[in-house]
Amino acid sequence: MRPVIEFRECLKDSPYFRASLEDAENDIELLEVRLEKLVKLCSSMIETGKAFHTASNGFVGGVRDLGQYFKDDDLASEDAKVAKSLTRFADAMTEVMKYFSMLMDQANRSVCKNINNFIKQDIRKVKEAKKYFEKISDEMDNALIKNSNALRSKPQECEDATNGLIAMSSAFAHNSLDYVYQINVLRLKKRFDVLETMLSFMNAQNTYFHQGHDLFIDLDPYVKNVRDQVEELSRKATVEKKEMEERHDLVREQTFKITKKMQSVKVTKKRWLRKRASKDFGKVADKRLSMDTIYALNDEFNDATTFFKQDTRYELASSAPFQPEDSDKKMEGYLFKRTTNAFKSWVRRWFAIQDNQLVYRKRSKDSQTIMEEDLRLCTVKPVYEIDRRFCFEVVSPARNHILQADSEHLCQKWISAIQAGVSKAYSSESNQTDEKNENYGTSGGGGNVPDNVGGNSNSNSPSTQNSKQQSKSQLRMNQLLSIPGNDRCCDCNSPDPRWASINLGITLCIECSGIHRSFGVHMSKVRSIMLDAWEPELLKVMAELGNDVVNRTYESTVDESIAPHATPDCTRGIREAWIRSKYIQKAFVSKLPGFKDNSSEKIQSWSVRKRTKRSPGRSLIKDDNLSTTQPSEKLENSSDLMKAVLSVSTATSKDNGNGHRNSEVLVFGSDVELPEVNPSKFLDLDLDSSEDSSTETEDTEDAKSTTSWEDMSKLDPNMLLYKAAQARNLPVMVEALAHGGNSNWINEEDEGKTPLMKSVETGSLAACEFLLLNGAKLDRRDQKGRTPLHHATIHGYTGQVCQFLKRGADRHAKDNEGKDAETIAIEATNADIVTLLRLARLNEEMSTDGMCDEMYNDVFRDFSNMASHNPEKLKRK
Template sequence: MRAKLVKLCIAMIDTGKAFCTANKQFMNGIRDLAQYSCKDTLVETSLTKFSDTLQEMINYHNILFDQIQRSIKTQLQTFVKEDIRKFKDAKKQFEKVSEEKENALVKNAQVQRNKQHEVEEATNILTATRKCFRHIALDYVLQINVLQSKRRAEILKSMLSFMYAHLAFFHQGYDLFSELEPYMKDLGAQLDQLAVDAAKEKRDMELKHSTIQQKDYSSDDTKLEYNVDAANGIVMEGYLFKRASNAFKTWNRRWFSIQNNQLVYQKKFKDNPTVVVEDLRLCTVKHCEDIERRFCFEVVSPTKSCMLQADSEKLRQAWIKAVQTSIATAYREKGDESEKQEKKSSPSTGSLESGNETKEKLLKGESALQRVQCIPGNAACCDCGLADPRWASINLGITLCIECSGIHRSLGVHFSKVRSLTLDSWEPELLKLMCELGNDVINRIYEAKLEKVGVKKPQSGSQRQEKEAYIRAKYVERKFVEKQAASVPLPESGTKVLPPSQEEKRHSGPEKSLLAGERGAASQKVRSSDSGIQPSADDSREHLASTISANSLYEPEGDKQESPVFCDSKQPSPGLQLYQAAFEKNLPHMAEALAHGAEVNWVNVEENKATPLIQAVRGGSLVTCEFLLQNGANVNIRDMKGRGPLHHATVLGHTGQVCLFLKRGANQHATDEDGKDPLSIAVEAANADIVTLLRLARMNEEMRESEGLYGQPGDEIYQDIFRDFSQMASNNPEKLNRFQQSDSQKS
């Protein structure tokens, strides 16, 4: 019976575990239903609470079965396997000794009287056998008594433990459901109210149905809306008639949708979508009034066109507007895939914020300060050496203390454009420009012969007048730049200094003078990743101040009588040096060329009248273009073929440069000698990113003109998209590379 009880207990435990498994699957089904009903707060909350309660009950069941296994199965198996085995062994020995005793008695009775030695042997065997029998019999009786006593205790102990396990199980379940009972009562009351509301809604729907049945449906103009931020990626969907491209020009009704920056259609709901337009950014949409059918419109891409027909005029307008809006916002659709990617830092670039944080939080304040101050020499003011400078000259690429920044402002924006490292926001390409130069690089150029002329550089504690004279001599008159043959001598004492953009426009074609001497030591280039930034209003506050002569302090006597000295003809002119360095992406050499008097808009007549800015585009560097623009380069000067920097950037597929030129006022309506503007070039090249930028800029320009918002930056969507392109061009240029030659844009 005990072995049978153990088998029954094992079967009960196995069945109970199977019950728990099935119950857990049912509970998981309830949780899945709760997640599916996430839009219904009442259903989701109730099902979640019920599934949690059922999970607790499953845990209690598992605890119960574990206790049953310990209390009955384990204890009874121990009793059966150990105690009963000992009893069986004792019984076998007893039966064996009993048989031996019987044999000894029989043998003793059979011995003859006259065989004395056999009688003695039989008697001795019988005596020994009886002694052994008595000993084994006592052990056997002991095992019987122990087994009987232990049997009662073990069975009752196991059953008592079993019943206590059930008691704890039901107590836990009672407590659990006692806590849940108030919620169940409230839910019951809500269900009663829901039943009342459902009955009322049913009556209202029946009334609406009866009203709708009385309406006239001769013209069904269903309102169809589009949503560019739809969670499923489908901007708009609905039925349209599509004209076939075969000879018969048959019309078929298909289910169309705008999704994933594509126009697709399906013949049946379960069919795989057929792509009509692979990239909406490359297409245009227009009304069609020259065919027999009504409500038609055409979607035209560089390779094909698709004629479509809506069911009404309202639906046609809705579809046209949806396609146009999708074109404007297609960049966001594409950019969502890379938002979660974390930017990794390198020894030369450092680390910056990434993803949504970069979009939502512009890099400003201490972040920009730390990025720029980590460049060699930037931890102290470039002109007086004061530690922890908080201002910068963006066209020179140097850091300044507040007093020196005020002096720089007085020079005029054509010499120095001052911006705060903590108060202003910074565009990514501008911050990267700052990290390409630095105080050490600029001082090696503008203070190259400071020791030769015997001038002492002012300290942080020097008088403002001394600093002002030094800064004017350094940047305006360029007294400490290593002198080379210059076409325009530096001004004499008291002479008003013209901006380079005015002074050097007197010369056309190549420079008349040649550079002499050796260049400074190779400048260390420090590259840095950039973050999202906004233009500052500092430039509007800058002004020109009266010229202060510094010749008495910083011009050696010998310099006044020096005449220009021409050197080896192999040395390029400053303009040509700037032109070559722009292509080589060498900002220190470009700064050196400007310091030696190079005209930033110098024209190379031997190469189709290309400018340094056009050469920077060909070189593929975004930062080089920004440096030239900050130093007065004209973004709209074109070469002999009628192509300006925007044309060249479009032809080469340099998306970041296109974005930069559009922000800096490039004229995208200008056409080259073939009559092509940048937009037509981008469409022919199927460069969706550049098409998006050009169309957005054109739409924004038309909107501002129609609304009279001249001088305004444009709406928020336009600014956000251009900000995103700037971020990507500076931080992840490889994502904008559509052609092999665009790899150089990673500079």
């Protein structure tokens, strides 16, 4: 037991008093530390108890849910149902958790609060008394020193010192007594306070266990009854098990049937593997195939049969409609936003897509700001023209907003989320019959677009701008839907599609576009026809292709045993299986003719038909003057004519320089009709503008109408893509990519050029854009160290230079001679290209100035429009 400090010692202020006082103070410090530790441990116990209580409640809820599953299942009688028993057990556990919650509450009140009060009140009083004591002790020492320093020669000073010492001694004595009093009171109080606190907690423990004991005493008869029922059920199960042993013959019979069926599946699989190997590799699936190829074909077969089985099970098991994911969930997160002030600074804000609006807020404020009030008037696209990475732009009739994500994955996720929000807003509005909507449909297919969205008189965009934007969108839709097959969805044949896959060149309905978007932008880049902004180059690609052209490749050999064909009213599972089989697995793409195929034994060489420039003033349909085919090989009507992308023709008057005269050759794209597009609908767009194609006429010689003739041993998807790029023949390029062609393949026999470099030489914006959309890289170099930007500059193609700079081409790249694109343009005195390259350099040097970005975008937009609409104006060097 700690000693009590005598009050008389306070008046003496002896060393013994000071030592006793120091011991008491150390004892109080130790007591405070121990009590604080106990409070922390008790708080930790309570928090853990709360977590246990939450988890236990979750478990009880699971037991109740399980009881709902067994609500009609009896144990042995009507009075002992499984659901009833589980509910009774759950009620008992709920009562136990209530008792436990009361225990935790009592622990908090009796331990944490009481001891905290003891620390904050009693111990705090002692500490405050200590401060006063130390202060008065210092003043007492000073008074003693002052009294001792007083001189006899100064009586007044001596008297003042003596009076001050007397007053300070009295004050010191009173404060010392008060301090010791507080210490002694704390010493007495700490004993019964601590014991009282723990006694209260132990009483709570006693109550908790007594309540639990009483509960289970009352529950014990019911538990025994259930136990008897379970034992009876176990005996019945044993009896039934013995009875079922006599039925094993049925099981063996069923096993025999399954074994026989699996053997037939193995035979079918073997035939399928041989067929696919022959189709893709031009040889029989035997030992000549590598193990990697066999494994790949095996995985393809397993994937195809898995999708088919899943769809079949879905159709047979349930007629319930597909339940999509929760569409009410909003996309939200932090993005950098470029401000509209003079400095064009970037700020970080919390963005969210909710209620068909794009909103943001600051981190420190609760109020949110509406960036775009109606997503139906917005489009979104990635931004490559600025130095910052991971940027995308939200475009509205009133203004544009440039935002930046933290990674490429998040950037694509935000783009997809905004596109989905636009699609949701547009589709929900199109299903309403509100008088504020205006029908813009035409005989070729139309859609509902809001005229004055929301009826808000304080709209940020004037009505004239809205009308202009909608008029342009409607004109673009009419142009795209006039391409053969584009008036219906490419995958499910649904009428009036409103979406497009720009890298595939097809139009889609909203359901199929969602499937395409889920596969990622590396497989399909989806855009809205009405809501997104379209560059002229994209319209060129779409005009060169279309649903009919693309389906001739991807639906050449449809086999519905792999995946049933999607329809406008089919389920999402069927739709996804069909699209996956069509574009990812490419299960319906016909094989390339092999060198040793029986069907092509007489064919010795192949080539690709060149596509010449088509001006809007003449028909896009051109007779095939390339070769004369056998009468039996001619297609009977236009619908049959759209079924093949390649054909075999007899070259009776050609000499390719290699001695192949009067022999059968393979010409890709020779019998394929171009899309039946009404030229009047594309008056503002040169459909295949090439800055060098004006030198080619329709009456060119046959030798100039195709690429060079190649031996059949060189026919593979990569070489076919390379030759199609040289011929600027987009349908054949689709065919090559469908067979696995690599858009970045290097032709070592032609100075190490890639298909993009070869398409640059033709001057075709559409061919270049198609390759860029399908993964072609701008940083690839040929054997001379030249990039596609070098080739475009050397040939003086301003349109391609503008196209590549917009895509972020490296203008600093130098070839093996140490020349960059600007040096080559200066030597060639090409003012337009020099202007573009120097403007790009200026934009890099002044990237922090927003005005430079605006000027850069405006100039490049003008050059893009000129290259698309009036390419002859750029044909100067």
